[in-house]
Amino acid sequence: MTQPPREIVNLGNIAKAFGAVRALAGVDLAVAAGECVGLVGHNGAGKSTLMNVLAGTLAPDSGSIVIDGKDLGRRYDVRVAHQHGIRCVFQELSLCPNLTVAENARIFHKSLTGFGWKRRAAGLIAAKLDEIFPGHDIQPGDTVGDLSIGRRQMVEIARAFTVTDEPLGLVILDEPTSSLDAVTAGQLLGFVRRLVAGGTSVILISHMLGEVLGACSRIVVMKDGGVVAGRPAADFTRDSLVAAMGTVVEAHDAPAAASLTAQRQGSVMVKARVKIQPDDRAFVAHRGEIIGLAGLAGHGQTKMLLQIYAAATRRDLFAEVAAPIAIIAGDRQTDGIFPLWSIGENVTIRSLPRMVRHFLIDQTAARAMAAEWHRQMRIKTPDMDHNILSLSGGNQQKALFARALGSDAEIVLMDDPMRGVDVGTKLEVYERIRQEAGAGRTFLWYTTETDELAHCDHVYVFRNGIIVDDFPRAELTEARVLRASFHEAA
């Protein structure tokens, strides 16, 4: 008779509150060896909080933590979790920016000490990067702060899977592909499948439901601090998963290609050239257009957006901008949120100059704006005066959207802005972008999600810092984007 797989984690009736917010209301979760469990749910459902409890970074108010059959109760913390082979790749990346890739590996793996530790750390992390992301261009001596957010995410993942003296039993991946392009995300999911087949367990949190359905053996759905469904992945479809999450949104498909004008019209709002562009191809956005920036992550898209953003305030020989501009940062921790401020202040900051009365900020108007966006973006908080860091990752991203969309900017730059945003909110934001473009706003949208390009009127594909192809939506296919991303397009 075959033995049932060994249960390596059993969380029982876990509760956690932050002030009046009940983040976890008595959650049970068990994981067996060699299982890949998908954890899904809307922004603020409690997924990261539950994983913080399992990783030992957050003590629950009550509940039991049984690892490998041992009830670890109150003695549980990060060190104990590590000793039992439990690792976590957090949604908000935790690398030290002023240290190199190898030095960051050393911080995670305390046993890398003594003579020659740097060389050993460099060898280990390079080998793991090669194994998970073949063809990557990250060097162990690179300073982390100089890497793009996608490359930082790759280092963080490789570091969690590196084995030194502590065992590797269960790896928690919280939104691991949010800054990875489709090719790199595919490499990671392939690696996860191989690892799970070898007996390691993985918990995968993702708002990309296709990934969860494709990579996981079982899916657990959370809603408002509780588990509302848990079944084999094969028993779910994308629609039944969305329904279990309690997402009530009408799906608005991207407009059919036939309904589009191939002719690019209207006044030119942005015109930019890449300094090293070998031909005369220019990046152009007309009023009311949604322009997509595509290609593998880190191939010049963010650089182009930042160049355009800077050109709005100072003369640039390579970029012209015809109207006020706002940017939604993809790396919210570094460039987006003001961590010491409230949610309301984070939302209204860009619009305060409009609210000055008699040399003072009209606080009533600022509060009204914060309240309006609280409602419109369904930011999950009891109070917009709470600190921005009290929000879940996806809700922080919604606040950044509110800041840009609520401003008077006629051009909105979006640097892979949907990082960690749940499926329901995404569909609403897509619809809103289309409405606003219809009313004359111009959007420049870099995305690592190929599906999102279907919302763009015209797409520019970047490779090695230059534009290698551009085409209207009517000509958009995933194959064309991939072809251009890897080879110079004809």
Ligand SMILES: Nc1ncnc2c1ncn2[C@@H]1O[C@H](COP(=O)(O)OP(=O)(O)OP(=O)(O)O)[C@@H](O)[C@H]1O
């Ligand atoms: N440090 C904190 N202080 C106050 N409230 C918090 C804190 N951390 C989390 N919360 C609240 O707990 C709830 C659950 O948050 P959590 O981050 O677990 O959600 P999530 O399901 O991971 O969401 P997302 O998909 O956006 O990452 C949210 O309402 C959040 O605002």
